[in-house]
Amino acid sequence: MAMNGGLSVRGLRVAIHHEGGDRAMRPVDGVDFEVAPGECVVLLGESGCGKSLTALALMRLLPDGLELAGGQARLGDTDLFALPEQDMRRVRGGRLAMIFQEPMLSLNPVLTVGQQIGEALEAHRHPTAEQAAAETSRLLQAVGLEDRHGTSYPFQLSGGQRQRALIATMLAGEPELLIADEPTTALDVTVQAQILRLLKQLRSERGMGLLLITHDLDVARDMADRVVVMYAGQVVEVASREALYARPFHPYTRKLFSVLPSAHQRHERLEHIPGSVPPLGTVFTGCRFAERCALAWERCHAEAPDSQTLDDGHVARCHLVSAPRPENAAGAGYPPETGRKTAEAEQVAAELLEVTDLAVHFPIRKGLLRRTVGQVKAVDGVSLSLKRGETLALVGESGCGKTTLAKAVLRLIEPTSGSVRLEGTTLDRLDGNALRVARASMQIVFQDPFASLNPRMRVGEILEEGLRSLRPELHRGHRADVVAGLLEKVGLGRDAALRYPHAFSGGQRQRIAIARALAVEPRLLICDEPTSALDVSVQAQILSLLQDLQAGQGLGYLFITHNLPVVGYLAHRVAVMYRGRIVEEGVAQDLMGRPLHPYTNLLLDSAPGRGLPEVAAAPAGRPEAGVGCSFAARCPMAVAECAQAAPDTSTLAGGRRVACHRVVPE
Amino acid sequence: MTLSFRPEILWSDALLFLLLAALAVFAWQVGRHEHLREPWRRVGRSRMGMGAAVLLAAYALVGILDSLHFRPALPAEPGQPVHYAAEVHSVLDTLVGPLRTQVEETYSAPLALHLYAKETMELPDGRQVRDFPRLKFGGAHLAGVEARAGDIAGHIGMGLLAGGVASALALGLALVFVGLGAGPQGPSGSPGHLGITGAWSALSRSSSLAGLRAGLIVLCLLLLLAAAVIQLAPHYHILGTDKVGQDVFYLSLKSVRTGLLIGTLTTLIMLPLALFLGVAAGYYGGRADDAIQYLYTTLNSIPGVLLIASAVLVAQVYIETHPELFDTAAARSDLRLVFLCLILGMTSWTGLARLLRGETLKLREMDYIQAARAFGISHLRILGRHILPNVAHLVLIAVVIDFSGLVLAEAVLSYVGVGVDPVTASWGNMINGARLELAREPIVWWQLAAAFVFMFALVLPANLFADSVREAFDPRAGGQA
Amino acid sequence: MLNYVIRRVLYAIPILIGVNLITFALFFVVNTPDDMARIHLGAKHVTPEAIERWKVEHGYDRPLLFNQEAEGTGKLTETLFVNKSLALFALDFGLADDGRDIAREIGTRMWPSLAIALPTFLVGLAVYISFALTLVFFRATYLDLTGVVLSVVLMSISGLFYIIGGQYLLGKLWHLVPVSGYAPGWGMFKFLILPIAVGVVSGLGDSSRFYRTLFLEEIHKDYVRTARAKGLSERVVLFRHVLGNAMIPILTGAVVVIPRLFLGSLIVESFFGIPGLGSYTIEAIQAQDFAIVRSMVFLGSVLYIVGLLLTDLSYTLVDPRVRLE
DSSP states (O other), X not given: OOOOOOEEEEEEEEEEXXXXXXXXXXXXXXXXXXXXXXXXXXXXXXXXXXXHHHHHHHHTOXXXXXXXXXXXXXXXXXXXXXXXXXXHHHHBTTTEEEEOSOTTTSSOTTSOHHHHHHHHHHHHHOOOHHHHHHHHHHHHHHTTOOGGGGGSOGGGSOHHHXXXXXXXXXXTTOOSEEEEESTTTTSOHHXXXXXXXXXXXXXXXXXXXXXXXXXXXXXXXXXXSEEEEEETTEEEEEEEHXXXXXXXXXXXHHHHHHHSOOGGGTTBOOOOOSSOOXXXXXXXXXXXXXXXXXXXXXXXXXXXXXXXXXXXXXXEESGGGTSOOOTTOSSOSSOSOOSBOOOOOOSOOOEEEEEEEEEEEEXXXXXXXXXXXXXXXXXXXXEEEEETTOEEEEEOOTTSSHHHHHHHHTTSSOOSEEEEEETTEEOTTOOHHHHHHHHTTEEEEOSOTTTSSOTTSOHHHHHHHHHHHHOTTSOHHHHHHHHHHHHHHTTOOGGGGGSOGGGSOXXXXXXXXXXXXXXXXXXXXXXXXXXXXXXXXXXXXXXXXHHHHHHHHOOEEEEEESOHHHHHHHOSEEEEEETTEEEEEEEHHHHHHSOOSHHHHHHHHHSTTSOOOOOOOOOOOOOOOOSSOTTGGGOTTOOHHHHHSOOOOEEOGGGOEEOOTTOOOO | OOOSEEEEOOHXXXXXXXXXXXXXXXXXXXXXXXXXXXXXXXXXXXXXXXXXXHHHHHHHHHHHHTTOEEEEBOOOOTTSOOOBOSSOEEHHHHHHTHHHHOOOSSOBOTTOSBOSSOEEEEOXXXXXXXXXXXXXXXXXXXXXXXXXXXXXXXXXHHHHHHHHHHHHHHHHHHHHHHHTTOSTTOSSSSTTOSOHHHHHHHHHHOGGGHHHHHHHHHHHHHHHHHHHHHHHTTTSOTTOBOTTOOBHHHHHHHHHHHHHHHHHHHHHHHHHHHHHHHHHHHHHOHHHHHHHHHHHHHHHHSOHHHHHHHHHHHHHHHHHHOGGGOSSHHHHHHHHHHHHHHHHHHHHHHHHHHHHHHHHHHHHTSHHHHHHHHTTOOHHHHIIIIIHHHHHHHHHHHHHHXXXXXXXXXXXXXXXXXXSOTTXXXXXXXXXXXXXXXXXXXXXXXXXXXXXXXXXXXHHHHHHHHHHHHHHHOGGGTSOO | OHHHHHHHHHHHHHHHHHHHHHHHIIIIIISOHHHHHHHHHOSTTOOHHHHHHHHHHHTOOSOSSOOSSSOTTHHHHSSHIIIIIGGGGGTOOOBOTTSOBHHHXXXXXXXXXXXXXXXHHHHHHHHHHHHHHHHHHTTTSHHHHHHHHHHHHHHTSOXXXXXXXXXXXXXXXXXXXXXXXXXXXXXXXXXXXXXHHHHHHHHHHHHHHHXXXXXXXXXXXXXXXXXXXXXXXHHHIIIIIIHHHHHHHHHHHHHTTTGGGGGOOHHHHHHHTOOSHHHHHHHHHHTTOHHHHHHHHHHHHHHHHHHHHHHHHHHHHHOHHHHHO
């Protein structure tokens, strides 16, 4: 076995290979960093800045059309880029392994987990059949799976179990360094915390280096020894975790911290970085961040900075390292909008939405005649209320019924029972025209900005669609004015109306989606994870926009999210949903500061950035359509009573409502 | 005044004109919308696509010329109403003139001066010999076989010259087109900016004009070939004659229309069915979906050829037992052609319908459709504005891919005996007729070869064009980012 | 599992009834038995007596749906619909116009059909998959490009050309194999080589291109990247992972046609003079023998539905996601 000497990358370049190459596109352009043996280095940055390609280049697994265009990578004393492919195969999975973002797609669907682990063992350690079986079992144990999972197919496992299985296959070759590319981005927070803890533990047990790729500052804080910040294909800052979090140097890093929403900033406007990550193929003359940098001056636009080392061991690629910003430079630093945000609407406002015992059940059909044998209770008796100008955050893991609930409120899905009142009008029995009128009062903004706009319609047509249907009294000229007004309101120019959605970035599309919803002047806006597909810098822009709109028009938001810092920053009240029911509801600060329901507790503890405390929670079991509390199987506080009867919702002081046997009203 | 001819619109002509009108509307729509133009621009830049398009256009031209039917006026007696001939001609027939009328006795090889069969002839001195007689028309102006090579070379030379002039003209037009910046992504914004040399260098080098360049090359080759054929064809049977002495080249040209009609009219009939049923099944789901799925599974379960054969047999019996419905032989064989397209259309919608159903099922759950529903927009409007435009590329790809399959299917069906009417000129009928002569020694190969080559020269570009259309429209090919 | 099979079988019944109704409508309603008789008797000036006689001889002398003259349930059962159409469900195909028993003909003629169709199918599958896999192995090289262009060219050539060309080249010019004909027993081999070769070649362009697309789709999936990241060789990645997954749609897509192999190929059998069901059908079409055509339509549908059932079952065998759900 070669000497375990860590990884060293110098001047790594990846180019897009294309014919008639007028100009070279380099998504990775001169990246340097090291990973010491046993160290955890986090590669941090927004989407499109070249993190994943850097990792794939190290594995020499770049996708078709991309090629290595220079640089050196040494693993111990092996020059990775000089190895013949034959030898590189022994390195892959043997000394250098990699796990990927989508556990759903990264395992072969028709081979069992055991077979996939065995394959890796076979490739690197040539064991006998008995050794292989024993080793497989040992690996499964190491990642917290059981022997029986070895004979399972990937589709039989949950997302977290799949990611564990993937890690097990990658440990088979006993690698010196494991690259993990956004390994938890597709997972729920509670599962994310488990996987991150597992990676940490494996690293210390095996003395294995870990190169973790993430966009999440909080994950980086929990995991990193050192952090490498990337922007537009280059490393802009390298520092130890302590140094970086105590004193970020590069303006980009500083901005990344300041745009993160949190409960502490409740009363402040979020800063944001104007624009978005430059698209591939951009030709840079000066610093790559200069366009978006509030501190940039002439030199930044004219001359590209080199990486330089600061006194405290920081390495940053910025002119500010060597020279202070000239005082007479144009552009007066950060815009002065970091003041207090507009006053919260604290006055007693009218009820906007009242949901009572709403249920959505989907039948399960089985047997010869497809008889209905049971029901999936996607939403199981939910009651909520929302006032004008108020934000109610709906929080829960994926699959808990949040989106179904939203669609049922909008009557996009017919509810099975229960009632929805909007501004005093009961919507349950409405039909045809009456329903259409009611719909003008409530609109929805979806999660995926790429799926929510019809690619075959101009932005103007998209915005007019609602107007035509719900405000037919407007004539053509007036409609065009309304559209132009909307576009300006969401921060896009009025000429955007003539373009097609594909001309816009994700954040801009989300603005268009918001404008579309606002076109019919709703009082209630349902936001279904509106920022979770966006980069953090763009997320801040959208959150600010939503707040401005609320302050200006008294909109009520039903804000669905799994991102707890966003909840802390934005919401007035929070409802926590678990398996179709609201388990806890209350005023945001109160609930987040003093959770009562064990599930809320679990969610808050699992949130990254808190050092991953060990949470005593049983793994998620299969849902039983039993009689007891649906959380009982995972609950650390469960008692006999919990398995026998579902708890009622009790109302406590301060309007807090909790559904738990262990929480007794004072 | 009375016309010297009366236009005659056969059923298939009417449908073809309807199709052309639909195409024109479609082209107009594409021209108006940027997002529709973009993929076509990609087709325009593809070398394969444009080269194939030129060949297809040449076929289309022949087919359309052959679809403008009329009946010439008979010599009228004064004071009497004008009578028109019972025989229906097309503009193509008039253009090719002698090819249609110069009918020999029986087989003759390409460019031959003599028949392919011996006959008993009486010499001027009264003796009788059995020999290959001279053709009545093919090379009749020549004194003997010795003069043939020179004569042919002369005609071809003349043709190439004329073709060269025409090619130069086409090239000049293209240069002007590029020079004015009208070409796809003309390198300069302002019109007339490029001189003739600039236009030339752009045309010969620019990668965005690769499609135009390929198209031009194919066009020039085609012009050279056509001009040579125009020179030669009046004097020789360039592809020989068939059993009853008809010019094989003429038959091959006449078959173009049949092939094109089968490939396109079938689509015209199949498309509304597939669109309506496929989208309805996917969008409405539930019982409508069950019923439509049942319908297409049932139709699918019947072996294709047999279903077509049964339906054609039934149609055939119907036509045979109702002779009073048709006033001309052309109308009769035309109706059989339309019937065939109808039957092919009725049996071939299932594949596309299934595809559209699946796609609609996916689209139905898309957020932008949910958003439209949140606006209370009617189902019909959602179908029209959101679903249809987003499945249009699938329909287009399916249509161009089906085309070549249908052209090939015609030959097979004619062989089985359930294709077009035996008197209709078609490649299938040509192959079918020639097949029986395969056992002859030496073999009569030209009729088969002509049919196969003409078919191949249509189907290959159709397939290549279909490929470049698919590449341009497939969202996964990086079309819409 | 058993439930599933039973449900699929039950689902087949309405489809077969639909097929039955379609053929009944085509062959008895649109064209009446009188029309059939007229066609068979030839000339236009047939007498009504001749027509009646023909109908009696061939058993078409009954009303379509309702028999006024019969007694009791006979009013419904002694009709053409029951005797000629519904009888097909009992595999009672009746007599052809030339008086022969259709069921017996099918029984003897299906073997030559199978002798051609089954090897064509199996050899074809093997050849297409290997060809496509070779192209995928050399993807994005000139070999791949050449292969794709070759496929498009092969696709653009009429199937009839392969038959005629094959007969001319191998049979007539090189005298390697007989041009056409058939012999039972071991003697059949020399007659089978050419039709099988032609059958395989004529499907080469279409199928390999399709399979190549399937493979390429698979090769860009994440799990293939995982397999490479494990350090597996390109051979293992291609054969174990890509082929393993792509074989699911390929196999299940192939299974549906297996039952239909009994019916043989119309064109191939007719050109090569194979006395199978394909040539039986084509002769019936040319002789306008509706009884045979009707029987073959129904038989074809039954076999297709059996194929669908086998497809579903084969999914449960090869795809663990379906098997274990």
